[in-house]
Amino acid sequence: MNIFKYEFKTKLKSMITWSLSIYAVILIFMSLYQNFAEQTSLMAEMMASFPRELLIAFGMEDMDWSTILGFYGLAFVFVQICLGIQAANYGFGLVSLEETEWTADFLLSRPVSRRQIMTSKLLAAVTALGLTEIFIWIASLVYLIIFRGDELIPLEPMLLLLFSLPLFQLFFLTVGMLVSLLVKRVRSVTPLSMGLVFGLYTLNAFGDMIGEDSFEILSPFQHFEPSYIVKYNSWNMPQVTIGLVISLLALAASYWLYGRRNIASAV
């Protein structure tokens, strides 16, 4: 319990910063909706007359920006990037920070098993991520309602979108943790999490534009793609399963690796 409290306290500030910046992202983006909607209604009519192959080729197939939820889907990708970096930061730093800051030997001399340490730390990170998500849910709902005009928001796809966030963050948390345990030493967390999140993001964004699925089925940006959720009113189940399996495997492997890890110490 002490470890949990301590860990949560160290995450508190970063949690608040992330929540507020994502809140700002949603607010700024949604406030542009009215202006955007006027421009797009014309575009949408024109695009409806295009052949499908063409829309695929120019990456416009799943675009439906004329509804507020479709528009929110655009912002949602950016929210995903931010939440992904937050989760990856927590994951990469979870146990490796103790070694970077030479506090691991102190921590491991406490009368708790490594398994317990790991569990408390994970719970603290999950709590912080969960609170961020709740904040984002509320902010999204509020601004969807404020800026919708007299449009009706379909309930189900919206909830599916919002409830995809925990699984999305779980992926980056666990994969980050696994990578940090696979390498000998993590010098600094940010480059790693930026590389992981933006690597997977570009892989999906670019891969999505053209052609068949290949590597991007490994990317959570593909598993929880907002345009898919909004269009088909459901999660892309096979892909969500891939993501979940990767997360659980990474989680199990992390416990195993941490249990037998050779800890670097100052002396």
Add this chain to the structure above:
Amino acid sequence: MNIFLRELRANFKSLLIWCGIVILFSVVGYSKFSAYYNNPELLAVVDAMPEAMIKAFDMDSFNLTTVTGFYGIMINYVALMLSIAAAMWGSDVVAKEERDRTVEFALTLPVRRSRLISAKLAAVFVNCMLLLFVSWATIIVMAQNYAPDTQFYNFVSTSLWAFFFMQMIFLALGIFLGAVLKQHKRAGSLAVSILLAAYFASILTEVSDKVSFLRYFTPFKYFDAQLMLREARLEGGFALLSLLIVAVALAGAYIAYSKRDLYI
């Protein structure tokens, strides 16, 4: 010179990883493109469209049946990756001495602080150039199967300049943050925030024309792919603006670091 070489060696692994990412990305991209290259159905569709409509939607420039059009789409993502790499290297190269508790040692060496910064700057600069070179080589080599024409080569070489400016902006900003911020830990996360904000701003400018002034605040929008493709040139004003940002950031870094109170 020793510091320079040491930094190069220290960053070598990270350089290799980034090269790997860029190469993997190109391989995936080109393999997908091969399905569209000279695809008869698509060509027929494009041919059947009225000239004016093609013009209106810029489809001649980003026509996915040609390698040039494909590169026009790819260009944004390459720019994003190169910028991230530059921002990470820049913010790390100065700040890491304090993080790894090696700053006292580094500063007891018989060189001035400004020399230290110069050597570190040179090392990360070389890294950025190597990464740029690898990206260029990958793009060109992989394009050979798809009958690249002179327009394609011009487009690629112009885009290299755009990449160069973006890299330099983020590199200089990173070094500036590393030298100025009292807490070395903040440098990396602030560099990330700036990059994210710039990327977000670049998305916003696409969504609404009300916020087109944001273009000046996001390097991702300084250089228009259309212009690079059509006229093989960059907008001079934005090139100057980039140089100005780089100059100010670097000057700030030198001044701040020479007075820096070390965190030990």
